[in-house]
Amino acid sequence: xxxxxxxxLTPEYPRTVWTVxxxxxxxxxxxxxxxxKASASVLEQSASAVKIELVETTPLTKxxxxxxxxxxxxxxxxxxxxxxxxxxxxxxxxxK
Numbered sequence: 257x258x259x260x261x262x263x264x265l266t267p268e269y270p271r272t273v274w275t276v277x278x279x280x281x282x283x284x285x286x287x288x289x290x291x292x293k294a295s296a297s298v299l300e301q302s303a304s305a306v307k308i309e310l311v312e313t314t315p316l317t318k319x320x321x322x323x324x325x326x327x328x329x330x331x332x333x334x335x336x337x338x339x340x341x342x343x344x345x346x347x348x349x350x351x352k
Contacts, residue, residue, distance in 0.1 A: 259342040270327050279337030286310045286330050290321030296330040308332055310347040
């Protein structure tokens with residue numbers, strides 16, 4: 257069972273994390289909607305925790321977008337296998 261810290265996420269955000277292969281690949285469910293596009297990156301890696309940031313990027317220009325919410329699976333690469341470390345998830349939105 258992966259240790260998970262989701263305190264920084266809003267209540268409706270998905271909380272699903274898994275490892276692939278030797279544990280250096282960590283999968284997460286992100287959230288995106290309409291014209292938004294989700295991405296994930298590793299912010300920090302320590303002996304006790306791995307901090308993963310989930311970002312939903314929306315376009316700067318106004319455009320017609322659907323009102324759907326999607327939960328795409330994303331992966332990030334760690335320098336060492338996850339092992340017993342805690343996964344700390346954070347999220348934010350940005351415009352580009």
